[in-house]
Every structure is written in structure tokens, then in C-alpha cells.
Amino acid sequence: MIPLEDNFADIIDKAQRGLGFSDGVLAGGAGVSVDELCAVKAERFDERVVRRLAAPLRLGADALADRAWHPAARQMSGLASFTTRYGGMSVNAYVAHDSVRAAAFDTGADAAPLLAFLSDRSLMLELLLLTHCHSDHVGELYRLKTCAFASEREPVAGTETFSDGHVFCVGNLQIEARRTSGHTPGGTSYVVRGLEHIVVVTGDALFAGSIGGAPFAYEEALRYDREQVLTLPDDTIICPGHGPLTTVGEEKRHNPFFTA
Template identity: 45%
Template sequence: MARIPLEDNYDDVVNKAQRGLGISDEDLARRAEVSAEDLAALKSGAFNEAVARRVARHLKLHPDSLVQLAKKTWYPAQPVFPAGFAAFNTAYGDMTVNSYLVWDARSRHAAAFDTGADCGEMLEFLRAERLALHYIFLTHTHEDHIADLPRLAGETRAGVWASEREPSGFPGARTFGENTHFHLGALTIKTLFTWGHSPGGTTYYITGLSHSLAIVGDSLFSCSMGGSRSAYAAALDNNFKKILPLPNNTVLACGHGPITTVAQEKKNNPFFAR
């Protein structure tokens, strides 16, 4: 996958945290001891480091990581899989969305995670590598992630699976509970419920490849996380309890933005760095 920009700018992070915590502009300016004008400028993209550091503390954001994001001085190192993993990035309106394949090298059995806006490249890859798609797993059912589900399911006849908390509604699709295990040759796929951004947001933790891998959907992005107006506390809690405790070298395949690792996000993500 070519280098993909980070999903969020610093002002996106500030706005997500403020909305999630339910803090008004007036209250945030008072707590941070900044003027209403300076806060408005910061939130609209006019970066002021001193203001950002004051505001970050009251939004439970890591100040150094927020400043680093604003200054664009860091980008996650990209892990390389010799085999068994492929990423696809497709345009959906004014943004891009990721989908993924994993497969067992011996059996050539594969699983897809979301479809993105267009599964054409994924289908070509399956044919070129002579892979048999057995599963289509959904991280959640927002349209940008499942836009081409009918085509992918129709052409491959793979089974469609989603969280019992957020059924897909796709004809014939099945649901799973948390901590369900699927097997794909030598690979094991475990479901972790990381809801908050969506009611049934799911992380798939995969072992058996050259790196442990977590396909996290919109639960977490490099330097950010999925937004939520109604379940922000749950989204944060699920990320802290279910994604960040994974081994530090676990690769995080996000729904938007670049691939990263647990260790890199613990150090560089304003929501999670400590």
C-alpha cells in the first residue's frame, strides 16, 4: 500500500475529544485558561502550541503527542509481511477507506475484512494469487466499509460475518459473539468487541502470520480514534482494555489512514499516550 496520510489532523482530535466529553467551548476555555478567540482559532486549524497544550490536558489528550501531530513530525513505521497479508485503499467520496485480506500460505484459504468502496482490486488479487475466499468479516456496517459487499460476496460466495451487536442485514449473513475463534489453516482469528464508534465495532486479532495482527476498523487510527457522540467513554475504554494490551509488536490495520503498531500508538497517539 502506498503511503496514506494520517486520518486526522490535530484539530480533528481536539474536536473529537471535546464532543465526546460533552464540554462546551465556554467551559473548555475557562478550564484551560485561554480566550474564546484562541480556542476557536485552535479548533479551526490555526495551531498555537501554548493554547494546544493547555487545552489538551482538559481533554485527556497527551500534549506532546498532540503537538507532534500538529507539526507533522511523525509517521508510523510500516511493518512488512512477507506473505499472508494484503491491504487495499479505495476512494469513498472525499476520503479513502481500507480493506484487508489475510490467508494461509499452505491451503491458500483467505479471509477478507470489509470491502471498502470498490473490491475490484481485491478480487484481482485473489485470482492472481489463487486464493479461495472463505470468510468476509465486517469490522462494522458503516457504508464506506461495506459499500461493495454484494459484489464481493456474490463473486466469491464467501460467508459474511458480523458482530451480534451490529448484524449486517445482508442476506445469509451470520453473527458471532465476543471471543469467537475462527481458523484459516494455520491462522487463528479471534473476535474482540471494540464498540463505541459503532454499536458492534469489532477488532479481529489474528495469529499465525509473521506478525500478530489486529484489524481494528474505526476503533483506532494512527494518532487518533473513531469518533462517537453517544458512546465515547465506551470507545476509549474498549481501546484501552482490548487493543492496547495486545503485544507491543502487534500490527494494527486501521479502517482509515496508515497501518501502525500497538507500541507506536502507545507512544504517539494523543488519546492513548501516557
């Protein structure tokens, strides 16, 4: 089981930096001491303090204090995920495919398992679509010898660009590019239609139970996630850049950034 990318302390830190609160302002707003805030940020869980911090951070208190939730594992034919190690963390890349043709989403830190998957199934890789330009997501670009695309808001060397709303067709799949900037200016999520469930590949715009850090464009990140991802049907499978798969319905109930 892939662990969640972020725990309560990571989430509190992301929200605090996004809103630009000092420790003193946040602790004062929550009615806790700075020492209590710092202990929680050092991962010493205290339910009373965590719940108090939720309101000034505009986070859902129940979701923030819930340490048992983990999204149910999802598997679906036509969708494959590849988790590779990058320094001390792991990063995800994905393939969506019909019986002949495939699209890849990001490269991961090591493209070998993705390339082996394609060759084992004799799938033709028609497109590589990048969610954003960070090196853990694009570092193996040169190994996937196919047409690669990144948003015109964030051109990446060696790729073509597209505009928001562009629809790519790969075999029986339609793949719509949606703006989800905030974590980076070019952040893009890809909505894939043509499989049993709709799939959305979010990169670092949205994780199971969290979001990618966006200290300089926090409101923007939240707004695009709300408007472009969480408006999809509840059974839409979300494929994040880090951490486990989830669904729109799970995130609407369990992601503290969207349950306040």
C-alpha cells in the first residue's frame, strides 16, 4: 500500500505557508500556545490542538484529525501506475491505454518500469503529457522516444506546447488538458475519457488527502482544484504525482483542504 504523501503536520505547514501566517498569528487565532503549535508541526499529534488549528487555516477539522483514512485501492484495466524513488521520496508516472495505443503522463524518476510495461503488452506510446516541469516528473523525458507536450504556460525544453482545454486523442481515449496551476504556473491536469471510469492525472496539484505545496499561489491552487478536478463525477479516479490513487468522492469527504 502506498502511504499518503502528507500527514497532519505537512498539511498544517502547507496551509500556514499558503496563508502567510506567522506561528504567533496562527497560534493566537487558534487559541493555542506557540509551543503547542510547534509540537504539532514536529509531528507530535495532539487532537485538541490539531482541531483548533483547523479553523484559522480554513481546513476541515474532522479530516485533519482523522489519521485512519486511506483511499481504497483502485485498479482498472487501461490504467497503470509506476512509482519510482527520487532521493528520499517517491514519484508517480502513469500510462492510459486501449488495446493498441498508449499515452504516458510524466516520466517518473526512472522510466524503465513504464517502458517495460509498454513493451510487454506491445503498446504503441503515442504521447507523453507533462503535468508540470519539476525534475522528478520530467527527468526521464529523453528516454521516452515519443511526442512530448507541456502547457504553453510552462514550456519544457524538448516538448511541444498546447493551450488549456486542448483535447488529445490516443486510440479510443480522449484526453482533455485542464489548468490546475498554483504548485507551478504551468500545472495541468489531464482528464482521460474512454475507460471504465473517468481518470484525472493531477501531478502535484492534488494528492490523496492533500495538495502540492503552493506557498506563492495558494488560493489559485485551491480554486483550480475545486473548479477543474472536484467537479468531475465522484467515481473519477485521481492519479496524483505522489502518494496513492484516490477518487473525487473520497477527496470531497476526506481532504482537509476541501472539507472546511
